[in-house]
Amino acid sequence: MSEPLPTPDGTPDDDAPDLLLTGLLFYDLVFTGLGQPPVPGEEIWTQGMGSGPGGIANLAVAAARFGLRTSLATVFGDDFYGRYCRGVLAGQEGIDLSLSRTAPAGWHTPVTVSLALGEDRALVTNGHEPPYSQDELILDPPPSSSSRGYPLAARSALVHIGSEPQQWLAKAAASGTKIFADVGWDPSRQWSSDVLDQLSLCHAFLPNEGEAMAYTRTDTPTAALHALSDLVPVAVVTRGRDGAIAVDQSTGEFAEAGALDIDVLDATGAGDVFGASFVAASLAGWPLAERLRFAALAAGLSVRRHGGALAAPGWGGVAEWWRGVAADPGAEALRREFGFLADRIPTDPGPPPPRAPVTPP
Template sequence: MDKLDVLAIGELNVDLILNEIDGEVEVGKEKLAGNMSLTLGSSTAIFASNLSSLGAKVGFLGKVGVDAFGEFVTQKLAGRGIDTSLVIAEKSLSTGATVVLNYGEDRAMVTHPGAMDFLSMKDITDEHLASAKHIHFSSLFLQAGLKKDIHRLFAKAQALGLTTSLDTQWDPAEKWEFDFESILPFVDVFLPNETELLHLTNTATVEAAIEKLKPYVRNLAVKRGNKGSVLYRPGQELLELSGYLNTDVVDAIGAGDSFNAGFIYKYVNGTSLEECLDFANLTGALNTTAVGGTGAFASKELLSEIALRKFNISIDF
C-alpha cells in the first residue's frame, strides 16, 4: 500500500461558531448572535482537512469520545478523504469542543479539551509513523498527554525517515514552557505565528527570536496575518513575503492552519521553500473568504474559483 503523504497527529474537537454578535460578552449579561454554525474544529484537524482538499494523501491519529461530536468530526475528516483508521474512540471520554465568538478578524474562544488531553505516546507506534512520509503536530499546549514527550515523537519520526512539522499554537496558561533546545533539532519546519514566536522565545522582535533559535531551528516560517510571512533558513537571508489581502473577511478561524496546509502541501511535493511560503500565504488568505476553517476548501474547483476572483491567482495544484 502506498504511504500517506502526511500523518496529522493531535487534537480533535468541534467548533461552535457565533458571528454577528451585538457587542462584547460581559459576565452576567446576554448578547445575541445573528449567525451560528457547527464545524470541524481543532488546529490539526483543520490542517489535515485542507491539506487533503489540496490533493495530499492524509491520515489522522487522534482521540475522541464515543459521542455525537466524535462521530461528527470523524465523519467530516472521512468526507474530505482522510484516512481515519487511527482515530481512537474511548467511551470514558468526551470529544472536545470550542465555542468561538467572532469579532471581524479577531475572536474569543473557550475550549473544553476532553479527549485531546489523553492522547499519549503509548497510542503512537512505529508502525503508525512508518505509514507516512511526514508527520505534522499542532496545539502542543492543549495536549497534556503528549506535551512532555513531544521531543521523543519527533526524534522517533526522523529516525524512521520521516520529515516533520510543528505549530505549537497559543498557550492558554500563558506559561510558554517550550524546550526548543530538545525539540527543534528534530523539526524540519517550525510554523508559529509572530505573537506565539515572541512568547515562546521571550523576545520583542522576530529578528531577536530567530537569533535565539538559530542554534536549533532548521526551517522557520512565521505567520504574520495580513502582513504576510517570514522565512528563516540556516545560512540564507531572511525572506519576507507580503500577504494576499482579503478586503472582505468572513472570519479568520483556521487561517493559520490553512497557511500550514499550503506550506506542507508544497513541501512534501519537493517545492522550493520560497514557493512553499508564497502558496501558504495564499491558502491562509483563501481561508478567510468562508465560514469556519474548512469552508473555502470544499473542493479544488472552489479554491481555484475563489483564488482567481479574489486575488487574480491561478492555482497550480
C-alpha cells in the same frame, strides 16, 4: 490519482500517507456577525453560524483538500459530536482514521463555541483529557488498524510541540519522516528552552511572532527568525495581518509574504490552514517564496468562511479565486504576486469544497 510516494527507505508504498497528524479533536460551533461581545443578562442575535470538526481536524482537512494522503490519529467520543466529526473526516474528506480510536463511554468529544469578533475570536470550550495519549495512538495502534507503522512510512508529520516531548516524534524523525512543527502560547509565560530543544528533530518550525519572540528572548520578528534559523533548517514566523517571513537554511533562501487583503468573517483555524498549505507546497518542492505566498493565500481565503476545518479552500477554492483574479482588470498586482499559480494549480482542481453547515438537528 498521483503516483505512490516513496517511503523513507526509497521504496514506493501505496499505503504510506503523505502527512501524519495527531492531536485533540473538537466539535466547533461558530457564531459570526456579532455587533458587540456578549454581556451578562443580555441576548445577542448573530448574523451567521456554522459548525464542523475543529482542533486537529483543521490541519487534516486543509491538507487533504490539497491532495495530501492524510492520516489522523485522534480520539472520538461515542456521542453525536464524535460520530458527526468522524463521518465528515472519513466520509466527506477521505482522511484515513485507522490510527484513531473511539473513547469508552463517559468521555465526550470536546466542544468549542467560537464567537467571531472582528478579526479575532473568543472561545468557550468544554472537554477533558483524552483517554489515549499520542504515543498510545501511534506507537500502539489497535489490531484492526491498517497503519502498518505509519511513523516509519509517513512522508511528513505536522506536530504541535510542547513542554512534554512525545516518544513517537523521535521515532518518526529517526525513520526519515520530515517533521513540521508549531507551538502554542505558554500560559505560565516561562517559555522554557526545553521546547526549542525539540527542534533538533524537526525540518521546519512555524510559530507566530508572539511565540517566536517569547521563546527566543528577542524583541522583533526578524531577530526571532534569525535565532530560530540556527536551530532548524526551515524557520517561518507568521505575523497575522503583516503576513509571514521565512528562512530556508538548506537552500539559502529568505522570503516574505504579505497577508491577503480581505474582509475577515471568521479567523478560526487560519493558522492551521497556513501550516498545512506550507507543508503541501514544501512536499511539492516549491521555492520558499512560493511556499510562503501560497500558505498566506490559503489562510486568507479561509477567513472568508465559517469555522476552521471546513473553511479550508483546497485546490478548488484556490482555482476559483485565481480565475477571478485573472479576469479582473484591476488585479494586476495580484497577478504578478501569485502568477506562479498558473503552473501549480492542477488541471482538474475540482469544485470549491463543502463549507460548514448550520448545526445538524
